[in-house]
Amino acid sequence: MVTAKRLILINGSPRRNKTSYSFVRTIKMLSEEKNCKVEVIHTIDFFDGKNDLKMLKEMIEGCHIIGLIAPVYVDTLPYPTIWFLEELSKMYSIDLKGKDFFSIAQCGFPEFKFCQPLIDSCRFFAEVCKMNWLGGLGYGGGAILDGALFENLGKKGKNIIKALDLAVVDIIEGKKISCKPQELLTIKIPKFMYRPLAAYLNYSNRKTARSLGVSNIEQKAYLQES
Amino acid sequence: MNWVILDGTEELKTSEKLVTNYITETMKKSGMSYVYYDLKNMNILACRSCGICGFKSPGRCVYNDDMPDIIRAIAKSRGIIFLTPIRFGGYSSNLKKAVDKLALMGLPLYIVKEGNLLHPMRYGYFSLVGIGISNGSIEKQDEAFKMLVERNALNMQAPHCGVLTLNMSEEINDIENKVMGMIEEVSSW
Numbered sequence: 001m002v003t004a005k006r007l008i009l010i011n012g013s014p015r016r017n018k019t020s021y022s023f024v025r026t027i028k029m030l031s032e033e034k035n036c037k038v039e040v041i042h043t044i045d046f047f048d049g050k051n052d053l054k055m056l057k058e059m060i061e062g063c064h065i066i067g068l069i070a071p072v073y074v075d076t077l078p079y080p081t082i083w084f085l086e087e088l089s090k091m092y093s094i095d096l097k098g099k100d101f102f103s104i105a106q107c108g109f110p111e112f113k114f115c116q117p118l119i120d121s122c123r124f125f126a127e128v129c130k131m132n133w134l135g136g137l138g139y140g141g142g143a144i145l146d147g148a149l150f151e152n153l154g155k156k157g158k159n160i161i162k163a164l165d166l167a168v169v170d171i172i173e174g175k176k177i178s179c180k181p182q183e184l185l186t187i188k189i190p191k192f193m194y195r196p197l198a199a200y201l202n203y204s205n206r207k208t209a210r211s212l213g214v215s216n217i218e219q220k221a222y223l224q225e226s
Numbered sequence: 227m228n229w230v231i232l233d234g235t236e237e238l239k240t241s242e243k244l245v246t247n248y249i250t251e252t253m254k255k256s257g258m259s260y261v262y263y264d265l266k267n268m269n270i271l272a273c274r275s276c277g278i279c280g281f282k283s284p285g286r287c288v289y290n291d292d293m294p295d296i297i298r299a300i301a302k303s304r305g306i307i308f309l310t311p312i313r314f315g316g317y318s319s320n321l322k323k324a325v326d327k328l329a330l331m332g333l334p335l336y337i338v339k340e341g342n343l344l345h346p347m348r349y350g351y352f353s354l355v356g357i358g359i360s361n362g363s364i365e366k367q368d369e370a371f372k373m374l375v376e377r378n379a380l381n382m383q384a385p386h387c388g389v390l391t392l393n394m395s396e397e398i399n400d401i402e403n404k405v406m407g408m409i410e411e412v413s414s415w
Contacts, residue, residue, distance in 0.1 A: 013275075014272060014273065014274045014275055015274065015275055018275075047272065071275070073273065073275070073326050073329070074322075074325050074326050074328060074329055074378065074381070075374055075377040075378050075381060076316050076317070076322075076374055077316070077322075078272070078273070078275075078322075078326060079272050079273070079319055079322040079323045079325075079326045080272050080319075082313065082314075082316070082317070082318070082319040082322050083319035085314060086313065086318070086319055109343055110343065111342075111343075114377065116373065117315075117316060117370065117373055117374040117377055120314075120315045120316070120370040120373070120374075121314040121315050121316045121370070122314075123315075124314040124315040124316075124366075124367055124370065125314045128314065191341050194338045194341075194343050195338050197336070197343065198336035198337060198338055198343060201335075201336050202335045202336055205280075205281070205334050205335060206335075208281050209281045209284070209334075212281050212282050214281060214282070214284060216284070217280075217281065217284040217333065217334055217335070218284070218333055218335075218348065219284055219285060219348075220285065220301070220348060220349055221283070221284060221285035221286040221330075221348075222285070222286070222294045222297045222298050222301070222330075223298065223301055223349070
């Protein structure tokens with residue numbers, strides 16, 4: 001009899017219910033469809049002291065696969081998530097040894113290349129803890145999704161779900177994630193579109209600021225008060 | 227004031243302390259002035275990506291912490307020096323708590339520069355130096371660290387960027403020479 005795989009999905013975002021969680025939620029759903037048992041944790045709960053890191057021992061011991069899904073903050077993992085990985089590597093390196101590990105990074109900029117340092121950090125975390133690195137995926141344009149359910153995003157959402165489904169198949173089989181999921185996740189915006197896109201976003205952001213009663217979003221806030 | 231040093235090293239590591247001291251001494255000898263922030267002793271609260279600093283209170287975090295002091299110092303400087311143990315090919319959490327909040331220096335607007343969609347900066351443009359310390363041979367982590375500093379420099383549109391990785395298992399003379407070389411380069415920018 002084949003034992004059901006147990007996964008821990010880590011939401012590495014300081015925000016519990018936004019875009020990283022949309023990925024977590026979908027991977028959980030897809031994994032459960034394949035008879036896996038999935039537990040979801042949020043790094044911010046440990047960082048804020050709402051949960052104790054000691055509670056992870058039993059969970060880690062009993063799992064086969066760990067996945068970290070996180071937003072890109074200033075080019076890599078957010079501070080609370082680096083803290084969380086530092087603590088895990090100090091407390092649980094023996095328990096983590098030999099477990100499968102993968103990551104998904106999502107960033108605000110359209111190019112997924114900006115996810116690379118985050119994925120590299122996860123790969124090195126796996127290396128330090130002697131885990132089995134299954135690979136990482138990057139999604140550019142995550143901020144625009146704003147925590148939406150992928151089922152409600154039409155063709156874009158379908159592509160994301162398809163990509164994650166293919167990745168989940170590899171992950172459950174303990175294989176390295178193939179190239180296809182990254183191809184499906186990659187949004188191809190031609191470079192010549194960047195200038196009109198920037199102009200549109202600037203118009204839209206200035207309008208938002210004005211609607212909030214802010215006339216100058218370029219103010220040097222911390223120089224004005226000193 | 228020329229430079230702002232953000233020190234993300236840890237309290238217990240004497241090797242890291244030695245590097246910090248050597249860097250600041252060499253900078254003094256080279257006539258470079260600096261403001262030094264020992265981040266482990268500072269109250270810098272995590273960025274929650276609440277978005278308020280984008281529109282409601284542009285450039286200002288809703289949480290009161292020590293970050294405004296650092297930003298004011300950077301605004302008057304030529305550049306920033308990140309000092310950190312190399313942690314999983316990147317920054318320590320101790321450094322990253324400040325780096326995350328450098329996002330306050332970006333405007334919620336976009337420009338296109340050399341084919342990249344970037345945020346213009348609120349206080350001007352500053353050079354960036356990343357100094358990573360390791361305690362053994364971590365060649366590939368060195369490369370990832372370099373890429374991270376360069377990405378930060380790209381997003382900050384830093385006029386100059388330098389990256390130095392120091393392996394504490396190397397001879398102390400070699401480490402000193404590397405630091406001196408970097409400081410010489412930086413002082414010519």
